[in-house]
Structures are given as structure tokens and as C-alpha cells.
Amino acid sequence: xxxxxxxxxxxVTETGTPVTLRCHQTENHRYMYWYRQDPGxxxxxxxxxxxxxxxxxxxxxxxxxxxRSKTEDFLLTLESATSSQTSVYFCAISEGGExxxxxxxxxxxxxxx
Amino acid sequence: AQSVTQLGSHVxxxxxxxxxxxxxxxxxxxxxxxxxxxxxxxxxQLLLKYTSAATLVKGIxxxxxxxxxxxxxxxxxxxxxxxxxxxxxxCAVSATGGGxxxxxxxxxxxxxxx
Numbered sequence: 001x002x003x004x005x006x007x008x009x010x011x012v013t014e015t016g017t018p019v020t021l022r023c024h025q026t027e028n029h030r031y032m033y034w035y036r037q038d039p040g041x042x043x044x045x046x047x048x049x050x051x052x053x054x055x056x057x058x059x060x061x062x063x064x065x066x067x068r069s070k071t072e073d074f075l076l077t078l079e080s081a082t083s084s085q086t087s088v089y090f091c092a093i094s095e096g097g098e099x100x101x102x103x104x105x106x107x108x109x110x111x112x113x
Numbered sequence: 114a115q116s117v118t119q120l121g122s123h124v125x126x127x128x129x130x131x132x133x134x135x136x137x138x139x140x141x142x143x144x145x146x147x148x149x150x151x152x153x154x155x156x157x158q159l160l161l162k163y164t165s166a167a168t169l170v171k172g173i174x175x176x177x178x179x180x181x182x183x184x185x186x187x188x189x190x191x192x193x194x195x196x197x198x199x200x201x202x203x204c205a206v207s208a209t210g211g212g213x214x215x216x217x218x219x220x221x222x223x224x225x226x227x
Contacts, residue, residue: 042219043157043217048213056212090156096213097213100213104157104158
């Protein structure tokens with residue numbers, strides 16, 4: 001299994017509070033991604049990173065920010081959580097290249113009350 | 114822009130029967146296509162991928178998929194279903210110049226019955 005961990009694995013928070021999710025890899029892969037998974041929508045890309053301090057928006061980036069200060073860590077922040085951000089969040093990594101496999105972490109289940 | 118359509122959000126088969134999960138893609142450039150499997154409360158795991166080397170792609174656990182350009186399809190099959198195949202399956206597409214990003218279908222939940 002690819003060395004990807006996500007923390008926390010489960011979180012319950014209240015509307016309006018900030019939340020930070022962490023993805024950590026031990027594979028030294030260049031690309032890192034954050035997705036959210038919702039019933040009926042599959043996985044949708046939130047943000048991704050193609051190197052330290054290099055990030056770009058995905059399909060559903062509103063309300064989210066990211067940071068990558070080290071190759072191994074990619075943080076996803078919800079500045080002010082809303083109930084619509086209740087979801088399962090997955091981190092993925094890849095070496096880069098459109099034909100390269102993306103490897104997924106175990107996910108973080110977030111509930112915003 | 115690329116997109117993927119998975120027909121049938123739920124598919125039910127009997128153990129030992131053929132599994133067929135459908136995936137159609139849209140891409141303006143030659144695509145790379147992926148099938149992932151997700152078991153309950155787990156992340157996604159790659160089953161197989163098409164990268165233009167061969168149109169019939171074999172993956173793990175006895176699954177295979179055939180790329181058909183004329184039909185813009187990449188259907189996933191397995192000759193004989195096993196109870197352990199019960200999971201959710203996602204088709205995804207990426208394309209040259211697409212920024213190393215995957216676009217996923219909405220998933221198909223496979224149920225295997227005795």
C-alpha cells in the first residue's frame with residue numbers, strides 16, 4: 001500500500017468553525033490531491049498540488065484553501081465550515097503524468113453540524 | 114474537457130454470474146482511463162488502467178476492461194462474480210494536457226447475491 005495517512009479520520013464540528021485536514025505521504029510523490037466524496041456525485045477534485053508551494057483549484061474549490069510547505073504534507077482548510085461541507089474527504093498522490101496512477105488515502109469523515 | 118458516465122448506480126448479480134459495469138467517456142484528446150474499486154469505509158484502489166498500450170486491459174481480482182474508441186466506452190467485466198466483489202466501482206478519465214487531473218464517474222454499487 002502507498003504510504004498515505006490522513007488525520008483526523010473522523011471529525012465533528014460546528015458551522016462557522018475552521019477545520020484543517022492533513023494528508024501525509026512517505027512516497028515522495030510530486031502530486032497531491034484533495035477530493036470530496038458525496039452520494040450521487042462520485043469523487044470531485046477540490047484542490048491539487050504539483051510541488052511545494054505550487055497549488056491549483058479543482059472543480060469544487062469554493063470555501064476551501066490548501067497549503068503545501070513540505071513535499072510530504074498537504075493541508076486542506078475549511079475557513080468557516082458549513083453543513084454543505086459535510087462529506088468524506090480523500091487525499092491522493094501520484095508521480096505526475098496523466099497516465100500515472102493516483103493512490104488514495106483512507107479518508108476523513110467530516111460532519112458539520 | 115473530459116467526462117465520464119457510468120450507467121446504473123446499482124448493479125446486482127448472482128454469485129458465479131458475469132459482471133458488467135458500464136463506463137462511457139467524453140474527451141477531445143486521446144484519453145487515459147481507469148477503474149477503481151472502493152470497499153466499505155476504505156479509500157479507492159486501482160483495478161486497472163488503459164494507457165493506449167493495448168485495448169484489452171487485465172487488472173487485479175480477475176477483472177478486465179476493453180477500450181472501444183468507436184463506442185467511447187471502457188466497460189469493466191469479470192466472468193464469474195464472487196461475494197468479495199461487492200463494492201463500489203468508479204470509472205475515471207484523464208487526458209494529455211489535462212493537468213494530471215482525474216475526472217470520476219458517479220460510481221456503480223455492485224451487489225453479489227447467493
